[in-house]
Amino acid sequence: MGSHAVVLGGSMGGLLAARALVGHYERVTVLDRDSLPAGAEHRRGVPQGKHFHTVLLAGAEVLGRMFPGLVEEFVAEGVPRSNFTREATFVLNGHRMVRTDTGAQAIQLTRPMLEGTIRARVASYPGVKVVDGQEVVGPVFDGERVTGVRTSTGVLDADLVVDALGRGGRSRRWLAEWGFPVPAEDTIEIDTMYASRLVRPKAPYRDKLVLVGPVPGRPNGFAFAAQEGDRWMLTVVGMAGDHPPTDEDAFLAFLRRSAPPDVFDAIATAEPLTPLRTHRFPASLRRRYEGLTRFPKGLLAFGDAVCSFNPIYGQGMTVAALEAEALRRCLRDGGERDLARRFFRAAAKIVDPVWQLNAGGDLALPEIPGHRPLATRVVNRYVARLQRVAEHDPVVATAFVRTIGLLDRPSAMFAPRVLVRVLLGGR
Ligand SMILES: Cc1cc2nc3c(=O)[nH]c(=O)nc-3n(C[C@H](O)[C@H](O)[C@H](O)COP(=O)(O)OP(=O)(O)OC[C@H]3O[C@@H](n4cnc5c(N)ncnc54)[C@H](O)[C@@H]3O)c2cc1C
Known part of the structure; x- marks a missing residue:
């Protein structure tokens, strides 16, 4: 067990990362610059919280595993539960x-209710502190590894620092300052x-x-x-x-x-x-940390700091939840040994298919600029046909709903029984 992990950013990414760290560190501290409300209220640092925020099907499953009873608690508090696609258009x-x-x-x-409830759950674990009003200045780097965090109010020692500061996440800049290679950005x-x-x-x-x-x-x-x-x-x-x-x-x-x-x-x-x-x-943004050959010990990037998806597909929080499960597995299987490399590889396996799915969806619109390789054009024609068949075919509709809900990988849309129906039904 490490002694202290500090998570920078107390939004959904930071809270889910903190949940993953519980049990692997004696103390887990989550820092956010906002003043964090006690309940389900909006706050400045999450302006997207005033807009529709869906928890995808896979996200609801993972949240239920990470926080037993959470979904039932929501439903008891009046959160609607909809049967896809019987009660949805x-x-x-x-x-x-x-x-x-x-x-x-x-x-x-709503996003404030989701985040407020999860914040309360995370803060209730022994050893966890969620501290607001803390402007993060940057990690402390001693020439070898990250050893802590500097905030507007002082320095905290840490064995592990997780950058969950959102798409503005600073790790890229810190790496450059310390003489490390920086991740490619798509x-x-x-x-x-x-x-x-x-x-x-x-x-x-x-x-x-x-x-x-x-x-x-x-x-x-x-x-x-x-x-x-x-x-x-x-x-x-x-x-x-x-x-x-x-x-x-x-x-x-x-x-x-x-x-x-x-x-x-x-x-x-x-x-x-x-x-x-x-x-x-303005743009979806993916930082390829998994491609780096050198990365400082004691630091990770997480959630939107790694990939900020086109929000219309509603995937950011679900991907953060899947990353949290991956982080937990990495810590369980190898502790801090080579943690960044192992975690970024595991995160890439989660992010890549989702990024591809989105790129396909975005580039199906001629209005979106970007190169469309042959594979993208072929897949997009297939998906357009699949969507047409899903108007009347429940098997195809189910395969599609499960894929966009991230319950299944995109390859499930090409499983033989779906493919045959798409090709024949699409005539
Ligand atoms: C319009 C919109 C709609 C979306 N809809 C969905 C959806 O339907 N479903 C879904 O799953 N996802 C959706 N997302 C994405 C989702 O909001 C994010 O994926 C999710 O919030 C996880 O992000 P994060 O915690 O990594 O970063 P963020 O949510 O950006 O949080 C960053 C945190 O860091 C804090 N912070 C920043 N700088 C500092 C600093 N210097 N010091 C201290 N604290 C700091 C901020 O206060 C904030 O709390 C949407 C996004 C947008 C923009």
């Missing part, structure tokens, strides 16, 4: 997916804007979730999702510079471009509970 690439029982259950809650310029508000429909709405994705020629869509507290999150998203306006009339006109008429009516007549808030997201 999915319109992907212009195709409305068949309603079927895929066996998948999603939980739908980006996909998606120029995306979110506009969101909480609403309450006038009459009970028949579904619990509506998701309408972009299509070529209309790179925008929206999510309309029941949340805790008898509220619904409405998030409208536009990619490739096709941004939703915030003027009320123009906003509704923008939404009308993608919303099926019945859904549009439910939204347009709903009571607004909060003002419209926007969030700009």
